[in-house]
Amino acid sequence: MRRSPRTRRGWGLWADKNQGYWFILPCFLLLAGVMGFPTVMAILNSFTPIWTKGFQGFTLDYYARLLRDHIFWNSIIKTLYFVGATVALHLGIGFLVALALNTEIRARRFFRVMAILPWTLPDVIVGLVWAWMYDPLSGIVNDFLHRIGLIASPVEWLANPTLVMPSVIIADAWRGYPFVMLVLLAGLQAIPKQLYEAAKVDGASWFQELWHITLPNLKRMIVIATILDIIWQTRRFGLIWVMTQGGPARSTEILSVLAYKNYFKFFNFEYASAMSVAMAIFLLVVGLPYVRMIVRRA
């Protein structure tokens, strides 16, 4: 019996079923090099100063230091503040705009395109533009507020420790809501029209439709958008870096900024590793439901 190479059955690595391994091999080799190895090194390094002093036996000192370090806790609080507020705003604005775009209005495509625009900018550029808009003397924000009579003297948006976080959050809300809007809009468009027609027949109000039809049908999209956004926002670096570099007085020093500083400004490699391992664990825990959802579907 002739066995042609492509219909080969059996158990070897060349069996058709197993050729899949060869196809995914380059991808996983590359990932092992650029992500796997650094991850393993970061984890090792958070237990022993493997680069600076060589292997010294495992210790939990760096993690213990984290727990006692008020700078670290400050940064956790700032991260929660930043991520919580931006994700909430992205969802809130995104949902409202998606609802508005899902009605029968003229120029829907135009509004949709205009609504996506902010999201297409690199976050570094968003940070730069907003930093300039917030300029106390020559910025457009103060000038506008002054003209309509809301403020009498210039406000130092990015130099005032209490105002700086809300200012940064607004800039990021502007940047980030369009993506959530697009996801929710896709979800809205997938809801069968008959459900709304049936509700109309039953005399349901707009709010009842929203509560009993729209939201339950949109739940999956909301979960996906929220998880992805939490992950992206926790990792956000460029926007904050160009606007404040974590300052003033650490009032916008989110985890990614603090970890970066510990690595590349203070050269506390072990400490920075411990910090970013903690951050990675948080992100993996948040991201797990998303991974499960998608893999199950595939």
Added chain:
Amino acid sequence: MRRKSTRALTYMFLIAILIFNIIPFYWMMVTSFKTDAEAYAIPPTWWPVNPTLYEGYGKVLMWTNFPRHFLNSVIVSLGAALLSTLVGAFAGYGFSRFQFRGRTSLMAVLLASQMLPGVLLVGPYFKMLARLGLYNTYPGLILAFCTLTLPFSAWMLKGFIDTVPQELDEAALIDGCSRVHAFLRVVFPLITPGMVATLIFAFLLAWGDLLWVLCLTSTDSMATVTLGLSRLVTQFRVIWPQLMAGSVIAAFPPMLLYLLLQNYLVKGLTGGAVKE
């Protein structure tokens, strides 16, 4: 009557959002045409009194390293995009067509790798590059950007390959093609639009990065646009017309490409969890 007023309300809301969206773009554009002196005017002018191309665009293109940074951004982002699209296409085919053991777990690993924060990887990666002599080089940056682009590209391409009927590969196999041939000759041409979309997405992911470039380059001639612009803003006195002109130029490719990709945007970035 009630319908009419809701519609009016919808328009008003959308127009308000439109203005909110436009203002930063407007400010960026307007500033890029101002002279340095006018940019610092108090109160600011809402329209350039003496519009000039020279002070913003001219100077940023001739007096600074901006053109070099732009070129670097193109080289590095394109390199990462090409590499991850090519490698990702093979991985996508592997996941799409074969039911090998551990397939689901490996797919989960691929997705989960997108959750890892850059700051976790960048420190050890920096050490690794220094060892290999790749610190402050294009290959070092291109490989680094693969951490951002590869998991995403592989996943997105798997989605595109899933839409190509398996019968086509099987027909090619019966005709005597090997699997690689079947992939390259039959599937590859059919997913060209998907490959282009993936390529552009990967390009844009790399284009917007700051963290990796900040940590992996030491000389200004290796910096990308994002890093170059972020350095201009930390100078003692910021020359805003130049900075905004640079921002306009650096923002242009992503704006254009994302708008071209509108239809793939949601599906691509949610791992296909949302069908558009």
